[in-house]
Amino acid sequence: MGEQDHGPAARTAVPVPAPPFSGAGELADALLDRVGLRGRARRDAALAAAVAAASVGMLWLLLFSLVHVDAVALSAAAGAVLTAAMAAQSLLLAVRRRYPVVCLVGGTALQLPVMALLPPEVGVQGLALFIAAYTCGTLLPVPRLLGAVAGAVVLYWLVGGPVQGLLAPPADLPPVPEGSAVPWLGLLASGVPTFVLPALVGAYVGTRRRYLGLLRTRAAEEARAQRERAESAIRAERARMARELHDIAAHHLSGMVVQAGAAERLIGRDDEAAREAMAWVRSQGRETLAGLRSVVGALRDPAEDGGAGAEQGAPVPGLADLDRLVGAERELGTEIEVVREGEPYGLAPIADVTAYRVVQESLTNARDHAAGARVRVLLRYGAEGFVLEVGNGPGGARATGREHRGLGVLGMRERAQVVGAALEAGPTGDGGWRVRWEMPVNGGER
Incomplete structure (x- = not known):
């Protein structure tokens, strides 16, 4: 019963897993923002400058x-071109x-x-190619990534x-045998860690980013739909409350009109002023009843009006009908205990x-979500306030596929606020x- 669904707001949004090293990424973002590197363009420019300094430093070493x-x-011109x-x-x-x-x-x-200005036996490569291949992996779709x-x-290997070493000065280094395929194979093998591996890592990171982005979008849509469901439930419950208020007022105002008419007929014949006053009461009662129906009636769902033959202004059920409600639930198989404490008052x-x-x-939630559980209904009429408590123990498996049609916790709280009551709803220690x-009540209600 601890998992009871009491309305649309009880559903949770899709959880979004945190990416690896998200804490380190957030810290890095905060540090970069602090030094003024906000936005991708500035950060990429700073990265390019840092990589250029590191690569040129490696070259000079x-x-x-x-x-x-x-x-x-090496000539000064060659050094300048390399740099x-x-x-x-x-x-x-x-x-x-x-x-x-x-x-x-x-x-x-x-x-x-x-490659042309350095001897074949010597190779140097900066960090830029690794980062460029990684960036292509994160941003490009698979066909374009494979092509790039x-x-x-091909450019690195065939050209x-x-x-390689075409413009390099003579060097007293261990020679590479002429006609050997070793340089070609070496270039091809070096292309794997230079291009392929960073591209694969980037493709994984990009795929995960897109996946997390879709999850965040879905979570945002689910949260928005959940808010809409909650707002819809509140609006529906307010409309239902307005309908019930309309029926209550209509019932009492109708009685006022009838009583005023009777008083008018029984009043003394020479008491013209009193008769005119009672006639005014009857007239005002009718106007009030018509105005109330015209304003609150706009909130009614035509499908719930009960047809043309439905009785208008009929009283809605209250605690006086509790025994009938409990009897109907007992016929459905629910074991219910009703306890009344104190002297009942209206x-x-x-x-x-x-x-x-x-x-x-x-009672409906207990039947749907804790089948077979024993339910206890407590009505405590105290001097300072009225307490209503409905509790149930753990029961069978919750019903599935049931369309929610009750108040739910949202509706209960909405009604509680209207009458100045406090509502608490939640699981108990035994799983119920x-x-x-x-x-609170005042003296007029006791």
Whole structure:
């Protein structure tokens, strides 16, 4: 019974799992925002500058090693071209999200002069190609991703092979045998960690991001639908309350009109002023009744009016009809115990109807969601207030496929607020369910 569904608001939205390292990502975002790097364009530009500095630094360390360790002399022009190519390759990352394919293929093309100016036995590669391949994986659909990676690998392998070491100075390094396929195989093998693996990682990350985005969209739609269902339930319950208020007022006003007519007939013949006053009461009663029906009647569902032959202004059920309600539920197989404490007194009409509806909904929920459970209905008439409590123990499996048609907790709370009562509803320690409705009373209701 702890899982009882008391209305549309009881349904929960679709849970969205947190992505891996989401905490670290949020921390990084906060730090970047603090230093003024807000937006993708600024962050990509900062990444490009950082990668360019790191790649050029790696290149200069390599050139320093070639000159002072391996005695390979590179001209100043060659060093400048290598530095420019490595920096330009990295700076392309500034547009990696807008033009991922251009970033990947252009970075691969800028790798060719680096391969031509260095000896075949020496290779250097910056970080830009790894990041560009990863970015393509996160942003591109599979067909375009395969085409971009295949084009970069072909350019890197077929063009890079012939130009490798073409403009390099002579070097006293272990030679590569002429006609050997080792350089070609090495380029092909290096293309896997350079292009394929980062692209696969990026494809996984991009797929997960899109999946989480769909989950968030679905969760937002479910939350919006849940709010709409809750608002619809509240509107329906308010309309139902208005109809019941209309019926109560109509019933009492009709009686006032009848009594006023009787008093008019029984009044003394020479008491003309009193007769005129009672006639005015009757007239005002009729006008009030017509106005109330015209205003509140707009809230009625025509399908619930009961047809043309339905009685207008009939009283709605209250606690006086509780025994009949309990008897009907017992005939359906529910074991119900009714306990009354204190000296019963009358409640205000709308409060009396509300108390009846709370019992009715609670009994229906117990039958639908805890089949076979024993139900206890307590009515405590106290000096300071009236307490209504309906509780049940754990029962059988909840009913499935049942369209919700009762008050629900939302409707109960709405009614409780109207009459100034406090409502508590929730599971009990033994696996059951309890609804407690408490309303202060004044002397006129006892």
